[in-house]
Amino acid sequence: MSIQGFTEVDQLAVNTIRTLAADVVAKGMAPVAHVLWSRFLNNNPKNSHWYNRDRFVLSNGHACALQYILLHLAGYKVSLDDLKNFRQVDSITPGHPEVGITDGIEVTTGPLGQGISNAVGLAIAQAHVGAVFNKDGFPLVNNKTYVFLGDGCLQEGVASEAASLAGHLQLGNLIAIWDDNHITIDGDTAVSFTEDVEARFRSYGWEVLHVTAGDNDLNAIAGAIAEARDNNAKPTLIALKTTIGYGSTKAGTHDVHGAPLKADDIKQLKTKFGFNPEESFVVPPQVADLWAKKAQAGEKANAEWDALLKKYEAQYPQDGAEFTRRVEGRLPDGWEKHLPVFTPDQPAVASRKLSENIINALAPHIPELVGGSADLTGSNLTRWKGAEDFQPPSTGLGSYAGRYFRFGVREHGMTAICNGLAAYGGLIPFGATFLNFVSYAAGAVRLSALSHLRVLNVATHDSIGLGEDGPTHQPIETAAWLRATPNLEFWRPADGNETSAAYLVAIKSVHTPSVLALSRQNLPQLEGSSIEKASKGGYVLQEEQNADVTLVSTGSEVSIAVDAAKVLRAKGLKVRITSIPCFITFDQQPHDYKVATLPSGAPIVSIEAYSTFGWAKYSHEHIGIDTFGASGPYLQVYKKFGLDGEQIAAKVEKVVDFYKKRGVQVFSPLDTAL
Amino acid sequence: MSIQGFTEVDQLAVNTIRTLAADVVAKGMAPVAHVLWSRFLNNNPKNSHWYNRDRFVLSNGHACALQYILLHLAGYKVSLDDLKNFRQVDSITPGHPEVGITDGIEVTTGPLGQGISNAVGLAIAQAHVGAVFNKDGFPLVNNKTYVFLGDGCLQEGVASEAASLAGHLQLGNLIAIWDDNHITIDGDTAVSFTEDVEARFRSYGWEVLHVTAGDNDLNAIAGAIAEARDNNAKPTLIALKTTIGYGSTKAGTHDVHGAPLKADDIKQLKTKFGFNPEESFVVPPQVADLWAKKAQAGEKANAEWDALLKKYEAQYPQDGAEFTRRVEGRLPDGWEKHLPVFTPDQPAVASRKLSENIINALAPHIPELVGGSADLTGSNLTRWKGAEDFQPPSTGLGSYAGRYFRFGVREHGMTAICNGLAAYGGLIPFGATFLNFVSYAAGAVRLSALSHLRVLNVATHDSIGLGEDGPTHQPIETAAWLRATPNLEFWRPADGNETSAAYLVAIKSVHTPSVLALSRQNLPQLEGSSIEKASKGGYVLQEEQNADVTLVSTGSEVSIAVDAAKVLRAKGLKVRITSIPCFITFDQQPHDYKVATLPSGAPIVSIEAYSTFGWAKYSHEHIGIDTFGASGPYLQVYKKFGLDGEQIAAKVEKVVDFYKKRGVQVFSPLDTAL
Missing domain, CATH: 3.40.50.920 (Rossmann fold)
Known part of the structure; x- marks a missing residue:
């Protein structure tokens, strides 16, 4: 795809987004949205699940009207009628993007800071799966992850955690575009957010690029994205100066943040952009054409990749079959036979230790099982024998083919990253911490459940049974919270068989996250327990x-x-x-x-x-x-x-x-x- | 207090801490602890609640043995027997520091990232109360807040949020000392935490100082603390290079992180530091002497301040009485008469709007009521008429006497900061966000409850009644979580009288935090409700x-x-x-x-x-x-x-x-x- 030579049609396409956005609810990122989606995103709207597609995440999910418009223009299953049904009951265009509801949405966003953190997970997933399966001449998995985010996401701690880790991991496949409009709901960012964001991201190990004329300069936008895309050494943050509600009479004020434009404002905006002020939901034919061509290019890219995969399967039948199995989400045959079974005469064991034994037993047989701990590896007992760390090769500490993550003391970031890993497909991620600190990650745990993502939370030290650490570390209310959460399995096994049952059901629950609450102290093997019975809950x-x-x-x-x-x-x-x-x-x-x-x-x-x-x-x-x-x-x-x-x-x-x-x-x- | 001229007695005092620590559980911050506590901390161990005392926060709360030792040496009500009872049931030396359990503990820490964020609240509180009450010649409230923190705290998102806000607010009264030992539980920080911490803190607007010989160079440590103390323009981070478990044969490894030393290691350590290896829990008389003198200086400082307050009360009787009322935690007489009362014939009103009316009614009569929103002011309706923002005067946006906080999109940081504001005394803080995003702050909400802090969480948009924003924003499980939390009032008022009752009880519950769940949509005034009845819950x-x-x-x-x-x-x-x-x-x-x-x-x-x-x-x-x-x-x-x-x-x-x-x-x- 050419990334220069923008013509009047491109400008018209931008204005189409702007006027459609005015018809829905106004936002400011039309130009970068157009450039990214029409010239960079390697996707196939006819097959939104193509495994090697570029991932796009709208971390500022309240701007979802923009994303629905892009999905419509690009040719996903989002019609003009769907746009008109924005935020209506049972529409496919709800108030924030929801994966599984709308074709082409990768992750559920809206709760600030989550999308950028999911994107770190998506980028890790690509790096990992690519490192495992790519071979000379077979770049099977080499997609990029693009994120839009606003000032709100940048202020959230979860995003700080994930961004710091992304820098450490040198994720060159991650490109974040910051809508630097200086506006949040409370008004100018000057009231609370005066830090030097660019210096902060550089301190994390990111590259930082700038576009100063983000409202208009399509070539500059494309240049920055191209530079970021081609920088494989580091993740990149593009600071894009924009004017919120550009075109509106209230442009640049927080009055347009999340609120629809007034009717007369919409009219003047349409006139300003050369559209008929009396018409709504208009896509000029030249613009439809532009997008049809882009969609064709996407279909072609997908077909070429299919052919590449065929050749790969012929040349590397074992890897090819394994790749396809993982992409299709089929578990390896007979994996559950490796779950340990216990009888009452066996010794008492802490369920965190039982969990370690299970991970040791399963890790060789479920190669898509990946995970790690928020700096409690030795306490959570989550690192299996022979595990390799997921690390940039230059650190000398592991490789991108490694399956064990060192999340650091970043519980919320960890779980949000696991959501991204699960959303990528072909992976079964787990994250570990003490049960009490799963609550640090509450925002992300909720989204695992709402998004139907199979994320396992290994949560040891699950009660007063942890003893000396005391009430700051002993969960009391945590189980109630997790049991009240829809579509979340909170497992608290009593012995070896129940722990095996917990893993059995958690791994088989393809659309449901789990929290496995595990003891620090030893538990006897119970007379009367069995994996089969415990699997009934x-x-x-x-x-x-x-x-x-x-x-x-x-x-x-x-x-x-x-x-x-x-x-x-x-x-x-x-x-x-x-x-x-x-x-x-x-x-x-x-x-x-x-x-x-x-x-x-x-x-x-x-x-x-x-x-x-x-x-x-x-x-x-x-x-x-x-x-x-x-x-x-x-x-x-x-x-x-x-x-x-x-x-x-x-x-x-x-x-x-x-x-x-x-x-x-x-x-x-x-x-x-x- | 002199901050130079350290003698052999000081070195002996450091070694006393080291050997006591070995008797309890080994840590690495003995030298800086000695220097800060013996030369800088303006406190009075005989009166641990002296209002103008310097605040000390151990954000790396797992190192609490160090803090208990310091409290013992400094003359707080912590005996050698208490040290020996470390981590025993019903002792005053539990596994992590708990306010209210141990004399001299300011805030409950252990859950990482909380202490440093509480410290931001403590520093804001000083800036605010000082701005309100200090007068020429009467520096009534001018204490500093000192924090110790480790790599773990620095990785937590909540700490990033609070540190960013502290930089924006130019809190020159805040000094954080980072135990830069490169060790976390997972081993070397190289596995996950390679960001440039100092550059990050500078990007927030902090000053950053260094001490390279943190294991030994008492003069350098004192110099850095003095420079930080005297920099009133910015908060300061002192990066102190230390060796974890210094003196142990396992020094510098994560084996000493949180685990006690082996008996023979303790013996060699004591010998190395010139102590009798066969004796335990020893405080040499010269060291006891040093601390007795420090305690006397503290008593004197407290007495001088008492005299200053007397003079202040004579010269400014009204301000003096008001200051004393607030410090003693007495609510203004008759404040509750300003709570609105409703009859069923009055119109339907959203309970977030009812809450706004109550805040408007109470703010003039309860001047210690301070608070703000995590960037949702216009939705939470929390800014009362005539409110001034709490801002550094140089911004032109407010002053330190302002009572309205612009927390930014930082829910977890907000609540942790509110915990610090409440712990300071003389303030009733509130923070506001949507109910669904109170869960972002779960770690801090739990500590409000455990620490018995009166923090009000104004939580609007409390259900599916928020409508269009959809499931990402609609709480389902949140109420169960909050109702299951001990010592936490979750209020969900049905109309005007119930909303007044919620505020009435929340403000009167001196030792209990509250979450006030408020509707976006209008609610009718109910036949049969009253403030009195609803106050029964x-x-x-x-x-x-x-x-x-x-x-x-x-x-x-x-x-x-x-x-x-x-x-x-x-x-x-x-x-x-x-x-x-x-x-x-x-x-x-x-x-x-x-x-x-x-x-x-x-x-x-x-x-x-x-x-x-x-x-x-x-x-x-x-x-x-x-x-x-x-x-x-x-x-x-x-x-x-x-x-x-x-x-x-x-x-x-x-x-x-x-x-x-x-x-x-x-x-x-x-x-x-x-």
Whole structure:
């Protein structure tokens, strides 16, 4: 594609975007959008999932009208009617870009700072997959990742984390274009954002380029993008000076930030750009032509790549088959046979250690499994035997073919990057930190779930069981938050079989992220657990006919429930024990199975070292911790909070008496009308 | 205090810290700790709450053994026995520093990046209170804020956000000392953190100084601190090269990061530093002497300041009384009379607008109320009439006496800064963003609660009721997370009286943070609400004897519950309506009151536009949204999710039938054994 020789048609194309944008909601990045999409983006609108396409991310997602317009012009499945349905219920043009809703959208953006961080993940993914599969004469995977971002994204900590790592990783395939318009919702950036952004990005190891006439100078824009594209040594930030709402009478003010233009302003704008002020949603034929040619070029590029892949498959049949398997998202046959199975006579092991064993067992058999830790490798136990670090070769610390990431102390950036890795396709990413610090990444965890991305969060040190580090590190409310999040599996396995089940289901859940909450302390292998049963999310660990009480628990407290049951049985009570390692997975089971697992007829008591909030959906009475935790040796901390067999048994006796005295049939909380 | 002329006693004092540290857990910042605490910190260990004391923050809180040692040596209420009880249950020396647990600890740290961000808040607080109260010859408030931080803190996004704002605000009273030891838990910082930190901080507008011999050169350390202290134009970062675990045989490796030294290593270390290897927890008399003199100087400084305040009170009685009131944390008499009261005939108003009216009403009467928004001022409606921005005077945009903060798009930094503002004392800070983005600040919100800090989070656009912005901006799981957090008030008021009640209780809750969830859309003034009733956290809005059903709801859905009740009453059903604007406040009411509010005898159905997770503690059946939201005009979005009077009434009819058919007495979920 030529990147110079812009003609009047290009100017008309820019103005088309501007007037369409005025019809939707005004934004300022029309010229760079036109140049990037019409001359640089290597994509095929007829096949938006072409694996080697250039990725485009609109990190300032509130400007999505611009992206929908580009998708329409470029020939994706976005019609003028779709543009007219902007922000309407069940339209494919929602208020912020959502992957899976709109053809051609790569990642869900809008929450500021996420898109640029996803883009770092997309760029890492290309570097990695390219390093693994490319061969001499076969540049199978060599796409670029382009991002638009505004001042808002640059202020977000998550973006700082990801940008710092991108610099360290020398991601030359990443080009970020900063809409340097000096305007945010609060007005001029002078009120709060006066740092030297360019010096900051240089300090991260980025190249920084400038375009001063971003409202008009298509050639300068193209020159900067070309320079950035051809710089493979570093990521590049292009600082593009623009005027927000260019063409509007309110250009350059924050009045046009996110708010639609007034009708008379739209008219004068259209007149100014040579359009009929009385017409709306107009694409001049020359502009449609320009885009049709671009689409043809894209189809051709895709076809050439298909041919290249065919040749590759012929010359390297094994690599070719493996590449195709990964791109199509098929898991290797029989991978799940490598999951460890346990019997009760085996020794007690911390579930973080069980997790390490699983990662060790799976890593050789699932080569698309990639991941790392936010600087807690030795505590999270996430680095498998023989792992190579993902590092720029020049560091001498690894290579781009390496699968283990050193994320640094950057939890939010890590998870947002994992979202990008998952969105790229062909990879199953995980990130690791302490469970309590998954909340640092809450903004990105939410987007994993909303975007249906299979991201695994390995979250060790999952409760007061971590002991001495104390309440600053002990999750209390975290499980409730994650269990309340739609489309997110929060797993808290109780032993070896349950940990294997957690990984089994997490990896098979192609459209759902998981958080695996793992203990620091040792957990016994339970009588009654199995991978199959635990894979249902909940099951009866110890059945008892006509039980006086059902104890329901998760993770490290299941074995404490077993202790309590022993005390209660010694007093003649009949006790059923149920384990629910994953609420959302359990909730998906048939109603009868669920009610059989938490049956009517006797009170149900939950036991968990977390806030009791949320347990009432399964239990009548709840034993937990509704304050913050405490620092000390973990068994003493458990005792302090009443979480040992003796203290629990005493409470459960009270419960049994209470419901016996009440003398009314006890119904399972799952036996409801709605 | 002299800052030069270090003698052998100083070196002995450093070695005392080193050997004590080896007895607890080894760290590398002994020399700078000694220099700062013995020569610079203007504090009075006998009166740890002296208002004008220099603040010290250990942002790398995992090194708290160092801080406990310093507190012990300096004469705070930390004994050698307390040091020996390090990390034991109920000791005052927990695994990370906790404000309120240990005398002399200013803020709770450990979660990385928080301490440095709190320090920015502490520095803002000094600048503000000083600007308001200092007068010629009366430098009443002129303390400095010193922070220690490590590589981990520097990698965290929250610290980047706060540091950028600190540079913009030209906080010359802030001195951060970076333990530049090149080691994190994953090993050398070369694996993930190779950015040019100093260039980055200069890009923020900080001064950067160096000490290369941080293990030994006390004079150089003192020189750098003095230069930083005397630079009032900019915050300063001192890059201090140190060796982690200096003196240990494993010095300079990440083996000593957070792990205790082995016994033989401790012995050789003590020998190396001239201590008896067989003795533990030793403070040589010369060192004790040095610290006793420092403590005396602190007492004297405090006494001189007391005298200055007396003089100030005599010369400026009104300002003096006001200053003392604020420092003592007493609210102005009668402030609550300014809270607006509503009757049902008044028009519908969005609760974000009601909040604006309240801030307008209170700001003139509670001058210690300070706050701002993370770049959403016009949406959060948080800037009151006549507010002045808190800005460096040189910007021409405000002054340090200004009470309105422009936090920029930095949610996590904002809340961490608010924690610092609250910890300083004499201020009631608030920060504002959309409710969905409070989760960006989760790490800091948790610490507000754990640290018992009265921080108000004004969280507008609180549900699908925000409409067009769509699911990326619509909270679903957020309320569950906040309700599960100990010591946090999550308020979701339904109308004007409830909004006034939320502010009333939030401001009166001296040791508890609040999140005020406020609607974008208009809400009618409800028949049956009052400030007094809503202040209980939950109450019967519409009573009905022998009701067939109780509808329980919050916020914008209460008026929808009223609509549903109308439909149901038209069909002959008796309906009670209960509003629970704040779960944790309601939970604190007497048992009988709570059961009367959600009584036995009929099914209870919850109605809320959030995840139903957690409602079972109050209701038998739950109507809510257990998926993500949707983009569109808000009434259509409500309809899509079944949340209108008609659709709800249909479901409630089913519920009533179900329980009638069951024919068994229905008990309130609050009528439990435990």
